[in-house]
Amino acid sequence: MKDSIIVLSGGMDSVTLLHDMKERIAMAVTFDYGSNHNAREIECARRQCGRLGVAHTVIELGFMKRYFRSSLLEGAEAIPEGNYDDANMKSTVVPFRNGIMLAIACGLAETNGLRHVMIANHGGDHAIYPDCRPQFVASMSEAMRNGTYEGVTIEAPYTHLTKGEIALRGKELGVDYAHTYSCYKGGERPCGECGTCRERAEALRFAGLPEE
Amino acid sequence: MKDSIIVLSGGMDSVTLLHDMKERIAMAVTFDYGSNHNAREIECARRQCGRLGVAHTVIELGFMKRYFRSSLLEGAEAIPEGNYDDANMKSTVVPFRNGIMLAIACGLAETNGLRHVMIANHGGDHAIYPDCRPQFVASMSEAMRNGTYEGVTIEAPYTHLTKGEIALRGKELGVDYAHTYSCYKGGERPCGECGTCRERAEALRFAGLPEE
Numbered sequence: 001m002k003d004s005i006i007v008l009s010g011g012m013d014s015v016t017l018l019h020d021m022k023e024r025i026a027m028a029v030t031f032d033y034g035s036n037h038n039a040r041e042i043e044c045a046r047r048q049c050g051r052l053g054v055a056h057t058v059i060e061l062g063f064m065k066r067y068f069r070s071s072l073l074e075g076a077e078a079i080p081e082g083n084y085d086d087a088n089m090k091s092t093v094v095p096f097r098n099g100i101m102l103a104i105a106c107g108l109a110e111t112n113g114l115r116h117v118m119i120a121n122h123g124g125d126h127a128i129y130p131d132c133r134p135q136f137v138a139s140m141s142e143a144m145r146n147g148t149y150e151g152v153t154i155e156a157p158y159t160h161l162t163k164g165e166i167a168l169r170g171k172e173l174g175v176d177y178a179h180t181y182s183c184y185k186g187g188e189r190p191c192g193e194c195g196t197c198r199e200r201a202e203a204l205r206f207a208g209l210p211e212e
Numbered sequence: 213m214k215d216s217i218i219v220l221s222g223g224m225d226s227v228t229l230l231h232d233m234k235e236r237i238a239m240a241v242t243f244d245y246g247s248n249h250n251a252r253e254i255e256c257a258r259r260q261c262g263r264l265g266v267a268h269t270v271i272e273l274g275f276m277k278r279y280f281r282s283s284l285l286e287g288a289e290a291i292p293e294g295n296y297d298d299a300n301m302k303s304t305v306v307p308f309r310n311g312i313m314l315a316i317a318c319g320l321a322e323t324n325g326l327r328h329v330m331i332a333n334h335g336g337d338h339a340i341y342p343d344c345r346p347q348f349v350a351s352m353s354e355a356m357r358n359g360t361y362e363g364v365t366i367e368a369p370y371t372h373l374t375k376g377e378i379a380l381r382g383k384e385l386g387v388d389y390a391h392t393y394s395c396y397k398g399g400e401r402p403c404g405e406c407g408t409c410r411e412r413a414e415a416l417r418f419a420g421l422p423e424e
Contacts, residue, residue, distance in 0.1 A: 133358065
């Protein structure tokens, strides 16, 4: 039964979730919030949805680039190099980004008669991003349930997995990771040095997949 | 101490709250989501902020008009006439609108070092709008606290007041209600027949203010 909308960035995690839950996903939404890597991510999201025949909507959130402060919105030079859990990666946080994306996806769910919003936050995100933690997801789900007629809720099945475990799941599902994009610098070729590139390479190695 | 951002529509309730809490409000945000009455509301919001010297930001949410279903977004003819609590007013609900506005205001608060988001939902809204009810506000506040570094929370001091009681408060504060706008049809003169016009007139009468 198709009862869900997925927040789909076009990166490894959400693309894996898309394939994992394709029987239940009626539509996917990708947010264009003006980050360095948005255009490449969106292209990956579109291609993956096309392959699975899932309806895909792109919503522009121009206000984020204009009014929010984050190195993710300031051009490739502003992105720190180093591991994902280093303090300098904190500069890449876009304040309450997941809260905003979930809220909009919730409105889309209610408008389209869907009951759940799926999101692919995972264990590796918890240290840096408060809006990826289990207690955030639980309370946001409760807010959505209370704030809608139909009691829309969040499903975040990867909350306690590592990115490596997600890649393993993707391997089982036959996900083509060549058509996912993660690099925070947003270049044609991933930089290999930013936190997301390092984390991605590590996850693919863990799953025994090529680090393309 | 200026520690808050307010979600300011430009209607009676949020304008009263703006005046009520002006010592604590560092900035106001108005959302342009493509409703019939947005342009007039925004003009009122701008004028009220100018008078009090409060910084004012307008954020456009074009996706709502494009992807959400609500009579509030469909032109004046679609707005039902009758009392606010009638079932037909349900067609004016914009799905999870307050959730979306609060989430964006939360991101703005975190970006600007503010601790609270103020919103003027009130008791009269509870029957129709799930995202105005106390349990929604409490759980959304918890989600924001969990999802931000600084633990941003919601303040909704009118949650248990009626609109009439808000008008009384505004009378004490000397709020000029001629520069607020509510009519859901969005005409130059309020229609007097839609739920919001009726509710506004009733509140002003309750407070012994002219029904301009």
